Amino acid sequence: MNDDPFVPANALTRALEWARERDYAGWDPYDGLNSPYAKPFKRNWFTRLAWTHAVSRFPINLRPALSIPEERNPKGIALFVLSYLHRYEATGEEADLEEAERLLDWLREYQSRAFDEPCWGYNFDWQNARKFYLPAYRPSVVVTVFCAQAFVAHHRITGDEESLAIAEGACEFIRNEINTREVAGHEAYTYTTDDSFVVINVNALAVRLFALVAAENGDDALMERADELVRFVLSAQEESGAWHYSMPADRSHISHDNFHTGFVLESIREYLDAGGDVAGAAASYERGLTFYREHLFEADGAPKFEHDQSYPHDAHAAAQSIRTFVRDGRPESVELAEQVLDWSLDELFDETGYFYRLRGRFIDDETPYIRWSQAWMCFALASAVRQRADRS
Secondary structure (H helix, E strand, C coil), X not given: CCCCCCCHHHHHHHHHHHHHHCCCCEECCCCHHHXXXXXXXXXXXXXXXXXXXXXHHCCCCXXXXXXXXXXXXXXXXXXXXXXXXXXXXXXXXXXXXXXXHHXXXXXXXXXXXXXXXXXXXXXXXXXXXXXXXXCCCCCEHHHHHHHHHHHHHHHHHHCCHHHHHHHHHHHHHHHHHCCEEEECCEXXXXXXXXXXXXXXXXXXXXXXXXXXXXXXXXXXXXXXXXXXXXXXXXXXXXXXXXXXXXXXXXXXXXXCXXXXXXXXXXHHHHHHHCCCCCCCHHHHHHHHHHHHHHHCECCCCCECCECCECCCEEHHHHHHHHHHHHHHCCHHHHHHHHHHHHHHHHHCECCCCCECCEECCCCCECCCEHHHHXXXXXHHHHHHHHHHHHHC
């Protein structure tokens, strides 16, 4: 029996065991405001942001000294659920399904209580630049989509109607509670219920969830809303095939970065596979995938940070790129997924079972982050394991 920890199936087993031993709780790059010592810095956006980034970017991990607790993160839990469900599909091991369902129970319990429909937020206060401030567990589109996606996957595999109902409720939350703004003639979603910040990948993720749910329940109105949002996403694509982070593009603080581009591409792929037929969507996907493949990776498979900035090479970007290429499914994409996976196991995986956050040009961050690196890389590994099982 091959027990090499750098074989993807073995690495996945070790990584999930590492997380389970810690009850899927840990730190996050942006959890600095969970420190009891942060209270004086919570008074305005600048001091909140400064404190958060000081904790995140300090060369050593300050969290133990700052009494920042290790906690479960709803998005991280959703990614672990998806990891177990993918491995269950690959192996048929009932223990994986049982563990996924145990974590889904936790997600049911830890929905945001601020709204009637199912929705979720991060477990920490978060200052997003000058754009908005989001208190702990206040819901956002991004966290809600990933949590709901876990319930959709569970329904697809088991037929559980309660899981589908939760995902349907999450769609209603986004449609009824998230702010919208008109951008170039399109009604686009903002990041949260309380801001005016229009982000491309946020809208693409809403497309993904709406399309996934519509594929399960045949809701034409939900698919029509996905169509509307796809038109917005397509309108924001540049001739090169790239997308900026936000709209308007000239105010985007990120240009063409790795994992947000992956979010957009995977979402369009899901939309197309669910029967989405907006004119130009397939061509947009192909242009975007070409740009992604040619401009956001090093020759050895390392994920670049942005198209014109190599470092840092980040675990989140690596994981999402594996997902994006596996989800595309064509041989050349699967080959790229394998290359990124090999790089990730060589450069980011600790044999004790956890993944480092990043390799920098001069400084690495080897802190174990439960959502940002561990959950994401488990999801990527499980996606690769399932894809290999499908091919065999």
